[in-house]
Amino acid sequence: MRIASESNAGTRNPDGLPESIDAKMRLQYEVEQFLYEEAALLDERRFSEWLDFLTDDIHYWMPIRRTTTAKDTENEFTEIGQMAFFDDDKELLTARVRKMAVGYAWSEDPPSRTRHFVTNVRPIAMHGDDVTVEANFHLYRTRLESEEDGWRGRRRDVLRRVSSQFRLAKRHIYLEQTVLLSPNLSNIF
Amino acid sequence: MRNEKWREETGLRAAEKARLPSDFIDVEHGLVDRKIFTDEAIYKDELKRIFGRAWNFMCHESQLPEVGSFFMNYIGEDQVIAVRDREGVIQVLINTCPHRGNTVCRAEQGKTRSFMCAYHGWNFDLNGDLIGVPGLDEFYRGGLKREDWGISKAAKVQSYKGFVFATFDPQSPDLDDYLGWVGKLGLDLMGTDRELVAVPGVQKNRIRCNWKLAVDNLFDWYHPKISHASAIRSGFFDEKLLYPADQMVMLGEYGHAVSGPKITMAEEEALAALSDSERKAVFDSLPGQSWRFTESAAETLGPVGIKSRGHPNIFPNLWVSTGGTQLCLRVPRGPAVTELWWFTFVDKNAPEEQKRKVVRMATHFFGPAGLLEQDDGENWNHSTRTCRETMTSRRRPLNFAMGKGQDMVEVDPSGQSRVETVINEHAQLWLYRSWAEWMEAEDWPALIANHAAEPRGRI
Ligand code: FES
Ligand SMILES: [Fe+2]
Numbered sequence: 001m002r003i004a005s006e007s008n009a010g011t012r013n014p015d016g017l018p019e020s021i022d023a024k025m026r027l028q029y030e031v032e033q034f035l036y037e038e039a040a041l042l043d044e045r046r047f048s049e050w051l052d053f054l055t056d057d058i059h060y061w062m063p064i065r066r067t068t069t070a071k072d073t074e075n076e077f078t079e080i081g082q083m084a085f086f087d088d089d090k091e092l093l094t095a096r097v098r099k100m101a102v103g104y105a106w107s108e109d110p111p112s113r114t115r116h117f118v119t120n121v122r123p124i125a126m127h128g129d130d131v132t133v134e135a136n137f138h139l140y141r142t143r144l145e146s147e148e149d150g151w152r153g154r155r156r157d158v159l160r161r162v163s164s165q166f167r168l169a170k171r172h173i174y175l176e177q178t179v180l181l182s183p184n185l186s187n188i189f
Numbered sequence: 190m191r192n193e194k195w196r197e198e199t200g201l202r203a204a205e206k207a208r209l210p211s212d213f214i215d216v217e218h219g220l221v222d223r224k225i226f227t228d229e230a231i232y233k234d235e236l237k238r239i240f241g242r243a244w245n246f247m248c249h250e251s252q253l254p255e256v257g258s259f260f261m262n263y264i265g266e267d268q269v270i271a272v273r274d275r276e277g278v279i280q281v282l283i284n285t286c287p288h289r290g291n292t293v294c295r296a297e298q299g300k301t302r303s304f305m306c307a308y309h310g311w312n313f314d315l316n317g318d319l320i321g322v323p324g325l326d327e328f329y330r331g332g333l334k335r336e337d338w339g340i341s342k343a344a345k346v347q348s349y350k351g352f353v354f355a356t357f358d359p360q361s362p363d364l365d366d367y368l369g370w371v372g373k374l375g376l377d378l379m380g381t382d383r384e385l386v387a388v389p390g391v392q393k394n395r396i397r398c399n400w401k402l403a404v405d406n407l408f409d410w411y412h413p414k415i416s417h418a419s420a421i422r423s424g425f426f427d428e429k430l431l432y433p434a435d436q437m438v439m440l441g442e443y444g445h446a447v448s449g450p451k452i453t454m455a456e457e458e459a460l461a462a463l464s465d466s467e468r469k470a471v472f473d474s475l476p477g478q479s480w481r482f483t484e485s486a487a488e489t490l491g492p493v494g495i496k497s498r499g500h501p502n503i504f505p506n507l508w509v510s511t512g513g514t515q516l517c518l519r520v521p522r523g524p525a526v527t528e529l530w531w532f533t534f535v536d537k538n539a540p541e542e543q544k545r546k547v548v549r550m551a552t553h554f555f556g557p558a559g560l561l562e563q564d565d566g567e568n569w570n571h572s573t574r575t576c577r578e579t580m581t582s583r584r585r586p587l588n589f590a591m592g593k594g595q596d597m598v599e600v601d602p603s604g605q606s607r608v609e610t611v612i613n614e615h616a617q618l619w620l621y622r623s624w625a626e627w628m629e630a631e632d633w634p635a636l637i638a639n640h641a642a643e644p645r646g647r648i
Binding site for chain 2: 098104185186
């Protein structure tokens with residue numbers, strides 16, 4: 001782990017993150033509050049409000065993970081431009097939300113009951129208005145009588161300050177599963 | 190007598206045990222007994238009699254670019270490794286070490302020089318030969334003949350235009366004969382005149398359903414308007430595209446079939462009347478599908494095939510989907526569990542922008558997050574589940590009778606035959622009828638002798 005140098009005259013380290021503990025705490029707090037609020041919107045199924053949390057150029061992406069040997073782990077995840085589970089822009093995310101609202105969206109009707117847990121939140125870089133944040137997540141879903149699915153993994157988000165509020169500009173979702181054990185991915189991560 | 194009454198009350202018929210696979214399929218009335226979707230013994234038999242004999246899709250040659258490239262797949266529930274050996278030949282090895290049964294490969298894809306078993310270190314060449322045994326002299330002391338203990342392999346491995354298939358059954362006909370014209374047409378609907386390459390990344394996910402229900406759905410043009418209503422209503426799909434009135438069905442030997450929309454005369458004329466730039470606009474709106482409007486495609490697909498926009502199934506479980514850009518394998522993982530594996534293809538020589546469109550379209554339509562596919566799984570899941578419910582499963586067969594007895598098979602002068610009609614369930618019923626033939630045949634010679642020929646006349 002890199003230790004910030006005391007003698008560094010500037011107030012930011014090479015990742016662009018603030019040096020002082022107060023500024024770090026403030027950033028951590030702001031980032032966490034944004035992510036928690038966003039998660040609450042999703043669990044409350046307030047999807048159109050959630051869309052307002054996104055920048056217009058958002059890239060929402062979940063690559064495919066593969067079981068590889070230890071020396072081949074660079075090929076573990078597919079790359080951008082290759083196949084993925086999600087490779088969405090704002091238009092497509094809007095279509096997903098619209099789809100759930102127009103009726104007869106069977107995978108979400110009756111609605112899934114979901115709970116998003118966001119933990120291990122770490123701002124890892126800050127450049128201009130963009131803060132790159134890594135976090136672990138657990139998305140629990142249960143449906144109907146007794147259907148149960150769960151996804152755990154890591155998210156790498158870019159939160160952008162837009163008129164003093166954060167907006168989500170990028171969400172890259174890295175699951176732990178290779179073969180998805182769930183019948184679909186009809187929820188938002 | 191008392192015994193008979195008991196059987197009746199519990200729903201168990203005296204003949205239950207003696208039933209033949211064909212007893213479960215009432216072809217004449219288009220009825221299928223629910224038991225075949227849930228019964229453990231039937232499922233075990235399917236692994237042997239269907240997957241154990243059929244030509245099973247392994248991968249595309251472009252997924253194995255170099256010596257040592259491998260891709261893991263299944264034949265039934267037996268895990269196999271498709272690998273390019275030192276001679277450049279694709280081998281299909283059964284992933285089990287002959288010593289104590291451990292697997293010899295644990296990665297789902299990659300590149301290797303050999304397969305070394307992680308248990309005691311037996312080492313196998315890319316063609317399956319046993320090339321290394323720790324302690325061969327010291328412990329076996331001449332008692333182990335290496336040449337007798339190579340890894341087991343599929344009986345035959347063959348390709349059709351880059352699509353690699355394997356069979357465990359040495360008596361099976363060659364792949365070409367197995368596919369017949371309908372199977373070949375099915376694969377040619379991938380646009381095989383192009384230089385196809387697989388896009389890295391196979392989406393895999395698990396649905397709690399019987400594999401046959403996932404297969405019969407691929408012929409099902411009745412469900413989109415309802416199952417996929419939200420995708421249509423949200424403006425993502427054109428209702429006409431998902432629910433086209435004009436349908437065409439081709440039924441082939443051994444259970445292969447193509448079923449779905451037909452390019453209508455009106456559409457053809459409309460296309461012919463367009464200027465080149467307008468036609469280009471139409472092609473651009475169908476990423477990866479402009480190959481269909483070439484002369485070579487017309488020649489490869491034949492006068493009937495070129496009119497099909499339907500969904501082929503290569504029996505038993507390979508769906509050729511979405512206008513030549515994707516294949517979906519329905520991998521059985523138990524009587525009530527099926528994995529869907531999506532393979533995506535682009536024309537190597539297409540512009541990058543076009544390839545990118547194909548890949549994005551594939552992610553947005555299909556796969557577990559696909560705006561279409563996310564609404565399918567629960568239907569199949571519940572269809573499977575209710576077949577387990579004792580009362581219904583014993584008493585009420587499922588209905589596959591749509592169009593039964595109401596259509597004619599027409600034969601084109603080219604020899605290609607088809608039914609032109611409205612939405613129907615001919616291909617589904619053909620699937621189950623073929624299923625019974627496969628299940629009843631004792632071996633390949635019996636299946637060759639006793640399977641139904643392509644139907645003619647009224648069906
Ligand atoms: S089980 Fe493979 S070497 Fe013993
Ligand atoms: Fe569907």
